[in-house]
Amino acid sequence: MSFSPVCRALSLSAAPLALAFSSFVAPALAQPQAAPVAEVTTQLPRVAVPSHYAIRMAPDAANLKFSAEAQIDIALSTATNAITLNAADLAISSATIAMGKGKPVSGTIATDAAAQTVTVTFPKSLKPGNYKLAFAYTGVINTQANGLFALDYTDGAGASKRALFTQFEAPDARRFVPSWDEPSYKATFDLSVVVPKGQMAVSNMPIASSVAQKDGTSLVTFGTSPKMSTYLLFLGMGELERMTTKSGPTELGVITGKGNVAKAQLALDAAAQILPYYNDYFGVPFPLPKLDNVAGPGQSQFFSAMENWGAIFTFERALLVDPKSTSEASKRRVYEIVAHETAHQWFGNLVTMAWWDDLWLNEGFASWMATKVTDVMQPEWETLLTRVDGREQAMSLDAYVTTHPVVQHVKTVEEANQAFDAITYEKGEAVITMLENFAGADTWRDGIRAYMKKHAYGNTVTTDLWSAVEAAGAKGLSTIAHDFTSQPGIPLVKVDSAQCVNGTTRLALSQSEFSRDAKEAKDNSPLSWHVPVKAQVLGGAEQSVILQGKATIELQGCGPYVINKGQAGYYRTLYPADNVSALASDFTKLASIDQKGVLADNWQLGLGGYQPMARSLDLVDAVPATASTAILTALPDYLAAAHEMFEGDAPSQQRLLAYASAKLTPILTRIGMDVKEGEGAQTALLRQSLIATLGDMGDAAVVAEAQRRYAALATNPAALDGPMKFVWLRIVARNADQPTWDNMRKMANAAPTALEKSQLFSLLGRAKDEKLATQALNLAMTNEPGKTTSADIISSVADEHSALAVDFALAHLDDYLALIDSSARNRAIGRLGAGSADIAMADKLAAYAEANLSADARKTTDRVIAAVRARAAARTRLKPEVLAWLDGKASAPKAVSARANKTRK
Structure with a gap:
């Protein structure tokens, strides 16, 4: 889906x-x-x-x-x-x-x-x-x-x-x-x-x-x-x-409301590229005479598309491309959705899980296949790097005691509805990535082809897939697969010691379990996995070992080393401090996917208390302005996360903004705020990331530029047209005063298309001003925005004012829930509070769940409560560390400048 x-x-x-x-x-x-x-x-x-x-x-x-x-x-x-x-x-x-x-x-x-x-x-x-x-x-x-x-x-x-x-x-x-x-x-x-x-x-x-x-x-x-x-x-x-x-x-089609079909050209082109690849990969031709992608106006708060056999349904905002407003990221999302839903025509439709326990066989595989085919068809997008992002989304749920196994027992209708989450999708994709890496691409594909032919028009369970791949030659795969799908959680691979003798680095490894809310318990009694570990000293040969408990591995060469080389493994890696420093010094010698993975791992290890946050921040600080465009695109997220830790502390946020602006503005200046002819395929995403993050953090220059461009609409209605239109408008909406908010509301009502209308109405909920946010909530309860847009306005308010949005939704509970798909209503209130770091929010959600949700209906809300509590505790611990790190940066400006100058040379 x-x-x-x-x-x-x-x-x-x-x-x-x-x-x-x-x-x-x-x-x-x-x-x-x-x-x-x-x-x-x-x-x-x-x-x-x-x-x-x-x-x-x-x-x-x-x-x-x-x-x-x-x-x-x-x-x-x-x-x-x-x-x-x-x-x-x-x-x-x-x-x-x-x-x-x-x-x-x-x-x-x-x-x-x-x-x-x-x-x-x-x-x-x-x-x-x-x-x-x-x-x-x-x-x-x-x-x-x-x-x-x-x-x-x-x-x-x-x-x-x-x-x-x-x-x-x-x-x-x-x-x-x-x-x-x-x-x-x-x-x-x-x-x-x-x-x-x-x-x-x-x-x-x-x-x-x-x-x-x-x-x-x-x-x-x-x-x-x-x-x-x-x-x-x-x-x-x-x-x-x-x-x-x-x-x-096969006749491929796109179906839209009259007047919009040309905006579905990218989706049609994507389907024409993807279908022949899948026909070959699965070894079974698409069996229906036609395959349509059908675009519907409006939106759901909980899904974008659905893989109905031969007639994929997708909401317009996830399928149509308007050159006047669609961002580069949204265009790629259209391609990804077509790839994902088309993969379901085999994995899910031709061969279907027997029961919702194995939903991941549909969703995890479709996610993995979409990444694979997109990388083949659009190599300049470097899509394989997004597998790190998917892994992190899965781990953001899997690090809490409220997680669940990939294969989960579903007993009720409501449990089936709640099974659509990042464990099912993103952990499913991550585990398949790891297993293909273990089996080898050809063996894995041969197993998939045999599985498709054997079970076509039938139903399967997870072990049917493992049996097929093992029969194709991947001996030992079932043991690894069973560990990672039948039990929850994240393995933590620790480097206990590293010694280099005569040109060989010998690492002693041990296994534990990473947790955000039960670290001590997991340290004392971790789950156990058979973890396929692949490691390398930078520039040396790769070596592999299956880790269960303890193991040693010998690597060619001396110097910085990387565990989980290629980032195919689903685990976190805890390095000694000296290796993190060495990786920071030689950061650009890492492959791009390893740069991304090492950054993500170390950031989460700092948040979780496994290492000082300063070590994680040093690694972020070490990313040079000359790093690859794809890595620079990920960089602003870390600075935004540090900034968000100090919510409500304006002076500290200003200090972090100053650091972020100093690090990011030179990159933005280099690539420019507008598209340049001949720029690289990833530059548009970098521009969007930089401007959006600096705008959200309140960078004066970026906010002023957004307001200047917005003001030009008064004399030129096309002044904002282009892929950055809604990036700029979001910054304007966030910083809106009453006249600006009122004018954006008029723009929404006068929008020429249903899609643009819904996007503009949603922006009205982005205002930092609490008075304007309250007006947006009240507007959502009227018929003006449209029935499927109102809930999105309330979600937009929740991003900045979670307590305000949750209190409003609880005060208007029946009316609010009527705006939500019936299958997702039990998840709605919890999701509004999901970004909070306030213990009071966790208590409020717990009271709501106790009064309103049955045991099988509160899983999503319980996950939110656990995350809010852990986030609140982490911020209390981390804020002094972050400020101390900033103090250290401020006391050594010459060293920073010298390093930057050396990098530029």
């Missing part, structure tokens, strides 16, 4: 799309019909298995409701007079069952709202065999992204429009059709929908027929889908247009 062909742009009603394909082209692989295995977790009785759904739906978009009929082919394995399946928010008026050509028998309907099930009881026991189970029912069209939902927007002509889409992962297909809404119950689908005149409908398969109705609507029927899980079914409809290209036999 969650990343130049010749094209033809078409404005399509429902009917013309039918010309593309008349029926489903049979996939190359057989579609087995085996029943779900008994060992798989289920919340339903294992007496019936569906094989096919035929659904006919008529929406009443104006009144936010729909009516539907569904006929389901099922096989009963045992005699029973009752059948239970999933249903939520559906009013079922009739249920019948028939065997063969026999007369349908009506059943008695009983719903269980809490369990999200419906049970149909029949007058007599049904013998084992094949049946058709039929329902007539009505349902709700939601205003947030769950089930069938509506997105309202204003088109380019200023007219109000409404489009409909579906979002079924994890357990929300049951809001659209009574169904066996669990991933192991795979079936084929026929979907028919009544489409208003002038609208287009899209689903997983091309349109098989479109029949005009007397009332001016069309009855659109899509081709039969392949065998798939219910959460992958998709429907979208509205005033849409489609642009296409071909990749082999």
Whole structure:
């Protein structure tokens, strides 16, 4: 869930799309019909298995409701007079069952709202065999992204429009059709929908027929889908247009609201690059006749895109590119999302986890694959460096006692909803990176190909993947994989001693466990892993060892050494102080990915109390202005983090700002505030990072430049057009006074596109001025911003004023939660307080969770509470260290200057 062909742009009603394909082209692989295995977790009785759904739906978009009929082919394995399946928010008026050509028998309907099930009881026991189970029912069209939902927007002509889409992962297909809404119950689908005149409908398969109705609507029927899980079914409809290209036999499309399809060109081009690579890598061609990327207006607070088979849904802000406002980082994010969701067409859709315990098989692999293909197709982006960022996101959760294993046991619907986190995605990607590195790229790929062919159209568990890769030649992989997926936490590899004799460096290594909130307990009783360690003396040969407990490793050469060479391992490394100093002195001799990894490791070790913070700061200070552009892009984040430690202490923040400005401004001066012809591929990201960070910290020159450029809008509406538009506007919004805030609100209401409107409204929540932040919160409770934008305004306020945002949301709890996807509501309040370092916030969230959340619904909030408490304790400990370090820098300005001059030479 969650990343130049010749094209033809078409404005399509429902009917013309039918010309593309008349029926489903049979996939190359057989579609087995085996029943779900008994060992798989289920919340339903294992007496019936569906094989096919035929659904006919008529929406009443104006009144936010729909009516539907569904006929389901099922096989009963045992005699029973009752059948239970999933249903939520559906009013079922009739249920019948028939065997063969026999007369349908009506059943008695009983719903269980809490369990999200419906049970149909029949007058007599049904013998084992094949049946058709039929329902007539009505349902709700939601205003947030769950089930069938509506997105309202204003088109380019200023007219109000409404489009409909579906979002079924994890357990929300049951809001659209009574169904066996669990991933192991795979079936084929026929979907028919009544489409208003002038609208287009899209689903997983091309349109098989479109029949005009007397009332001016069309009855659109899509081709039969392949065998798939219910959460992958998709429907979208509205005033849409489609642009296409071909990749082999597959028609690739992008679908947007009318007038926006040209902005999806990057997504279409990305799909055309990515699909052939995946066809080859997986060894199984994409089996559907078409693959669309569908853009919807608005947003969700909790996901950007969804991998529906053959019809990926993505919110506009994550798919469309507007040259007047889209940043370079956002363009790359579009490519990444297309790559991620396209990888799911195999890992998740063709082969699906048997139950939500193994969600990471979908998400971790798709994340890893997206990074891999992007690096191949866009090498100038240096995408592999982002694996360090992903690892750090995972470790930001995994360092607390509230973490969970990659493979986690999911018992309830709410636990499934809360499984979508950085452990599932980013730790999943990091572990796969490590395992591929251990197995070797070719062996790993051979194992993946065998896994795909063996399990196509079926369901798997994690051990199925390890077995396939081991069978391809990666002996010993299962042991490592089991350690890193079945238990939580982060290994800490410690260099206990280092000795160089006769040109060989001998390292004594030991293993512990890194923690942010239980250091003493983990030091005394750490978990144990088989850790694949790869090390190198700079310039020497790499050596590897599997560390469990203690080990020694001998490296060619003497001098600075790096553990986790290439940063493929999922662990932290604690070096002796002299090696950190040596790495700082020879920093640019490290490969870029090792520079990034060493910086991240040492920063977190300082935060966690494993080494003095001064050692971490010295390493940041040692990054020269001549470092690679990609490394310089990461540098401002560390300075911003140090600045944020002193929240509420203006004098100390000014000292840190002075240091940051002195270090970063020369870099910004060198590259300039505007794009230069011929600049490197990474320079745009560096510019954005520098300006955004200095602006957030309050650098006077950058803030003044932002305000100067903003003022130019009064006479030139295009004055800010370009990839930095919203970077500058965010700085203006952060420093806004009342007239500026009011004017930005007018800009939002007058914005020419729904996407720009939502972006501008969100900026209104960025104000440092608490009075303006309060106005933004009150605005969010009105209809002015739009239903899916209001929650983003409140989140924006929380970034600067977390206590204000949480108190406001609690005071308006029902109204606030109505702005959130129903599957994510239990996470919403906790996330508003996630950036706080105030113990009072932790206590407030704990009281909220105790009063409002069940045990299975409070996992996200408990993680936030743990992080807030640890952050508060760390800041108390670290602030004196940081100030002492600044004092040391201030007392030696000549030394700093001399080093800088030497570097420039």
